Amino acid sequence: xxxxxxxxxxxxxxxxxxxxxxxxxxxxxxxxxxxxxxxxxxxxxxxxxxxxxxxxxxxxxxxxxxxxxxxxxxxxxxxxxxxxxxxxxxxxxxxxxxxxxxxxxxxxxxxxxxxxxxxxxxxxxxxxxxxxxxxxxxxxxxxxxxxxxxxxxxxxxxxxxxxxxxxxxxxxxxxxxxxxxxxxxxxxxxxxxxxxxxxxxxxxxxxxxxxxxxxxxxxxxxxxxxxxxxxxxxxxxxxxxxxxxxxxxxxxxxxxxxxxxxxxxxxxxxxxxxxx
Amino acid sequence: xxxxxxxxxxxxxxxxxxxxxxxxxxxxxxxxxxxxxxxxxxxxxxxxxxxxxxxxxxxxxxxxxxxxxxxxxxxxxxxxxxxxxxxxxxxxxxxxxxxxxxxxxxxxxxxxxxxxxxxxxxxxxxxxxxxxxxxxxxxxxxxxxxxxxxxxxxxxxxxxxxxxxxxxxxxxxxxxxxxxxxxxxxxxxxxxxxxxxxxxxxxxxxxxxxxxxxxxxxxxxxxxxxxxxxxxxxxxxxxxxxxxxxxxxxxxxxxxxxxxxxxxxxxxxxxxxxxxxxxxxxxxxxxxxxx
Numbered sequence: 001x002x003x004x005x006x007x008x009x010x011x012x013x014x015x016x017x018x019x020x021x022x023x024x025x026x027x028x029x030x031x032x033x034x035x036x037x038x039x040x041x042x043x044x045x046x047x048x049x050x051x052x053x054x055x056x057x058x059x060x061x062x063x064x065x066x067x068x069x070x071x072x073x074x075x076x077x078x079x080x081x082x083x084x085x086x087x088x089x090x091x092x093x094x095x096x097x098x099x100x101x102x103x104x105x106x107x108x109x110x111x112x113x114x115x116x117x118x119x120x121x122x123x124x125x126x127x128x129x130x131x132x133x134x135x136x137x138x139x140x141x142x143x144x145x146x147x148x149x150x151x152x153x154x155x156x157x158x159x160x161x162x163x164x165x166x167x168x169x170x171x172x173x174x175x176x177x178x179x180x181x182x183x184x185x186x187x188x189x190x191x192x193x194x195x196x197x198x199x200x201x202x203x204x205x206x207x208x209x210x211x212x213x214x215x216x217x218x219x220x221x222x223x224x225x226x227x228x229x230x231x232x233x234x235x236x237x238x239x240x241x242x243x244x245x246x247x248x249x250x251x252x253x254x255x256x257x258x259x260x261x262x263x264x265x266x267x268x269x270x271x272x273x274x275x276x
Numbered sequence: 277x278x279x280x281x282x283x284x285x286x287x288x289x290x291x292x293x294x295x296x297x298x299x300x301x302x303x304x305x306x307x308x309x310x311x312x313x314x315x316x317x318x319x320x321x322x323x324x325x326x327x328x329x330x331x332x333x334x335x336x337x338x339x340x341x342x343x344x345x346x347x348x349x350x351x352x353x354x355x356x357x358x359x360x361x362x363x364x365x366x367x368x369x370x371x372x373x374x375x376x377x378x379x380x381x382x383x384x385x386x387x388x389x390x391x392x393x394x395x396x397x398x399x400x401x402x403x404x405x406x407x408x409x410x411x412x413x414x415x416x417x418x419x420x421x422x423x424x425x426x427x428x429x430x431x432x433x434x435x436x437x438x439x440x441x442x443x444x445x446x447x448x449x450x451x452x453x454x455x456x457x458x459x460x461x462x463x464x465x466x467x468x469x470x471x472x473x474x475x476x477x478x479x480x481x482x483x484x485x486x487x488x489x490x491x492x493x494x495x496x497x498x499x500x501x502x503x504x505x506x507x508x509x510x511x512x513x514x515x516x517x518x519x520x521x522x523x524x525x526x527x528x529x530x531x532x533x534x535x536x537x538x539x540x541x542x543x544x545x546x547x548x549x550x551x552x553x554x555x556x557x558x559x560x561x562x563x564x565x566x567x
Contacts, residue, residue: 073287219382
């Protein structure tokens, strides 16, 4: 059972060439690229800022996904009074300045805020601490996933889900086997957008963070601190990490858009003969 | 089976209930709390704070610069959307993806980069400043930053609408003797105008609230290049919470009035010839669902 064909090198040659070629690329291209970011990461403050930025983005994600799917399910698949008002209210955070978004949480949880006394009695800290930053980020990224899913689920209609239910699927089975596969690319698209915003948010987080180095400093805030200290090199090194994030976001977004387009085209070609 | 005759699908109560509770807790109650806090001051005092010399100047700079930036983007965004939909050129898909850069790039990064570009020794600043134009650390710099930040709105709102314009309509106009310019002004522009307004309004609303990118390039001189969000923050840093709240409420009210006005205008343009021109209806629908 020798699988080598006449037009192919023997196996050991292939593996040698592969490892030499890839090793060469890694040594001359990959290593400098990695070194750029490792050097940027060397500073412990930058490292903790990156950690906090990622942490907040991860903490916000499940809330946004659950809310986005729930809101889109209610709005796209059912008729009820006040639906357009609800859609308008979901868009509300887009009309609110990030700085104001931070301010409203200071008014609630700050030392002179509505719950300020109660919080200090119980030794809890929300403002100038991570929970406040998570709240502000939640406010800012609130509409993103819902906005992507509502038109998508509206255009898909409810025939497939109704078929699943009438064939005896439980609510969970219907969601897991029918709805989720249908909306997965739209959901991913919304996640990419809200994630980019969560990681890059500046105004809202800046108001509630208190700028405590190594504790409540996200990467965008760290860029500001370094820049204001006239440490332009450090600021741009940190900024380059965020710019890389932006590039990854753009590429991921383009790929998902392409997949979504391809899937609808496939669906159209399958359905086209039936319609004519 | 009898009880839920018309709701086959499960989960309506749960989904809607969760949506309403989450929306109320995270968005509505905190915003309401802010308005309640501002009402401690009373209407007259809020107006006094908003009309103070420094806040009035900040409002003028913020809304003025946002208006100019949104107008610039409406003009160039129309051209960009047009070439992206109608023309083919090398690198088109790359350019199309690049339009979203301001959404993907954190605003602080945009801020320090633009400030460095337009500063006196920057790539662009070194050519512009000898000509007598100072961009960085002036109100012009604010316009530049806001134009960058809000660039995608008009393009992304217009693209689907331009895609939906049926070429038959343009062919009909041309065969009836209209020049290309007449076709654009009389046929195409009315169809895309509601979407253009939506894009303008979205860009404007975003620009008014923008903070991160502006503060690095503005220079932040009180009365000259200080924006309202920055004034809110400086009031907060001086523990003038009520003053900050008053400004925030006024800013919120102004943005809502503007958005409402644009919505009414858009609704009006979309409904004017509802029956005679189905194209406009399509355009209005598309613009309502876009962005």
